[in-house]
Amino acid sequence: MSAMDGFAEALLDPAQAVPKGLVDPEGRTAGKRFDVYRNNVVASLSRALAEGFPTIQSLVGTEFFNAMAGVYVRAHPPTDPRMMYFGAEMPVFLAAFGPVQHLTYLPDIARLELGLRESYHAGDAQGLTAEVLASLPQDSLEELRFPMVPSARLISSGHPIFSIWTRARDPQAPAPVPGGQDILIARPSFDPEPHLLGPGMMAFFTALSQAALLSEAIAIAAQTASEFDPGQALTLALSTEILEVPEVS
Amino acid sequence: MLDTTPMTTLPLAPGVGFKSSHFTAISEDPGDVAWLEIHAENYMGDGGRPLAQLNALAERFPVSVHGVGLSIGGTKALDTDHLERLRRLCDRINPASFSEHLAWSTHDVGFLNDLLPLPYTEKTLTHVADHIDQVQDTLGRKMLLENPSTYLAFAENEMSEIDFLKAVVRRTGCGLLLDVNNVFVSATNQNTDAYDYINAFPLHAVGEIHLGGHDVQEDEHGAPLLIDSHGAAVADPVWALYAHTLKTGGLRPTLIEWDTDVPDWPILRNEARLAAEVLETAK
Numbered sequence: 001m002s003a004m005d006g007f008a009e010a011l012l013d014p015a016q017a018v019p020k021g022l023v024d025p026e027g028r029t030a031g032k033r034f035d036v037y038r039n040n041v042v043a044s045l046s047r048a049l050a051e052g053f054p055t056i057q058s059l060v061g062t063e064f065f066n067a068m069a070g071v072y073v074r075a076h077p078p079t080d081p082r083m084m085y086f087g088a089e090m091p092v093f094l095a096a097f098g099p100v101q102h103l104t105y106l107p108d109i110a111r112l113e114l115g116l117r118e119s120y121h122a123g124d125a126q127g128l129t130a131e132v133l134a135s136l137p138q139d140s141l142e143e144l145r146f147p148m149v150p151s152a153r154l155i156s157s158g159h160p161i162f163s164i165w166t167r168a169r170d171p172q173a174p175a176p177v178p179g180g181q182d183i184l185i186a187r188p189s190f191d192p193e194p195h196l197l198g199p200g201m202m203a204f205f206t207a208l209s210q211a212a213l214l215s216e217a218i219a220i221a222a223q224t225a226s227e228f229d230p231g232q233a234l235t236l237a238l239s240t241e242i243l244e245v246p247e248v249s
Numbered sequence: 250m251l252d253t254t255p256m257t258t259l260p261l262a263p264g265v266g267f268k269s270s271h272f273t274a275i276s277e278d279p280g281d282v283a284w285l286e287i288h289a290e291n292y293m294g295d296g297g298r299p300l301a302q303l304n305a306l307a308e309r310f311p312v313s314v315h316g317v318g319l320s321i322g323g324t325k326a327l328d329t330d331h332l333e334r335l336r337r338l339c340d341r342i343n344p345a346s347f348s349e350h351l352a353w354s355t356h357d358v359g360f361l362n363d364l365l366p367l368p369y370t371e372k373t374l375t376h377v378a379d380h381i382d383q384v385q386d387t388l389g390r391k392m393l394l395e396n397p398s399t400y401l402a403f404a405e406n407e408m409s410e411i412d413f414l415k416a417v418v419r420r421t422g423c424g425l426l427l428d429v430n431n432v433f434v435s436a437t438n439q440n441t442d443a444y445d446y447i448n449a450f451p452l453h454a455v456g457e458i459h460l461g462g463h464d465v466q467e468d469e470h471g472a473p474l475l476i477d478s479h480g481a482a483v484a485d486p487v488w489a490l491y492a493h494t495l496k497t498g499g500l501r502p503t504l505i506e507w508d509t510d511v512p513d514w515p516i517l518r519n520e521a522r523l524a525a526e527v528l529e530t531a532k
Binding site (some may be wrong): 001003004007008011012021022023024026027028030031032033034036037040041044045048077078079080081082083086119120121122123124142150151181187190191 | 320
């Protein structure tokens with residue numbers, strides 16, 4: 001029996017006694033000395049969450065966020081040493097966490113922040129620009145596939161998450177109005193930015209990302225929303241470089 | 250056969266722990282900083298700014314890859330996915346050094362993101378040596394193992410930390426990373442003499458030195474309790490212990506670690522200058 005055996009469990013559960021056999025220089029059972037490890041673990045994991053979810057933190061306040069992070073790290077400790085991927089269960093956690101259950105938009109804000117972080121670390125790929133598009137055979141463009149680059153993300157919400165996210169960072173931004181918003185996350189160079197999608201664009205980009213032909217994606221988007229504007233969607237895609245350069249046979 | 254593979258090709262000069270916020274300032278004015286150390290786990294994404302910055306830095310500076318998540322001191326088998334990610338990172342930039350900690354962080358409950366202590370017994374020695382063999386075999390290079398900062402002791406210890414480290418070096422052929430701040434923190438917390446520790450340490454096996462800041466607290470009995478925070482300037486007694494270490498064991502590549510409350514570049518650059526002065530004096 002080693003004092004290492006109960007160490008990890010006691011770290012995450014402050015109600016548990018310090019494991020036997022952990023001592024100070026006088027041979028007395030470690031008290032505050034064990035608490036240093038307890039504090040380090042929860043504080044470092046909470047710090048990782050705060051870095052990953054700055055908007056959630058600003059919406060609920062730092063003090064509340066830190067307390068909530070303490071609950072989260074005990075409920076969903078990381079399984080991977082890469083802190084950049086820690087916090088994936090945050091949307092599910094927020095949806096079920098009593099004190100913020102009335103803030104029904106919070107889980108989708110967490111999805112947005114997870115998407116931004118994933119995008120930041122995603123693989124590099126040359127995105128399609130207007131110049132490259134102009135160099136492709138124009139008469140067969142609609143029969144090409146334009147998959148999305150690894151750093152692009154699509155997030156659909158029944159809440160005005162783009163407006164909430166923007167206003168959390170800039171108090172001068174317009175107040176959110178009720179209603180759903182769809183978001184495209186794009187990373188043309190190194191900094192991911194969310195973009196508000198117009199009608200039908202979510203269906204359009206989703207279809208492209210699932211390897212539809214351009215013509216099929218336009219048809220699906222038009223079916224979803226009669227106001228879908230393929231020109232506007234393509235302009236957004238080219239300026240944000242979210243589409244891969246298609247393979248021309 | 251005599252193994253002549255070097256432990257590290259880092260220069261006998263100061264380096265700093267790289268922080269993304271210092272990227273531009275380092276490029277413009279590195280001062281005495283001759284090499285950089287990165288935390289391996291921060292560069293295990295698929296792309297984007299971290300890897301682009303790393304590629305740019307690696308072209309200009311020798312880089313030391315310092316892992317914080319392998320859990321070498323644990324009783325569990327190493328995470329082979331993580332080890333494979335380390336191999337890919339080392340293959341990508343061919344670092345001047347790879348180091349990890351005599352500590353554990355992964356357990357059945359998950360990854361705890363801290364460097365946790367282990368008892369020094371024959372059993373844990375076998376685990377640690379087996380893990381280091383596995384790391385060195387997978388990476389195809391020697392590694393340095395860092396001495397920990399500790400806040401408590403295990404009553405079950407069968408040997409001293411130094412005898413444990415000596416045995417690890419003997420069994421695996423690995424080198425050591427001597428964190429002088431950790432020596433000072435642990436000696437204070439364990440009520441032992443930091444100079445005795447340095448004098449007994451297998452300095453011939455040391456490939457790199459770490460310096461960093463600590464916080465000062467007390468335990469519930471009023472005994473001093475130093476916390477290895479990496480969030481402050483190097484303390485004066487640690488500079489003195491560092492000078493003694495160089496005088497005893499010779500010059501070593503020396504890293505300034507500052508990981509929390511990261512200061513503006515000129516402050517960190519100045520810490521590197523202080524290290525350069527001590528290195529110069531010890532020549």
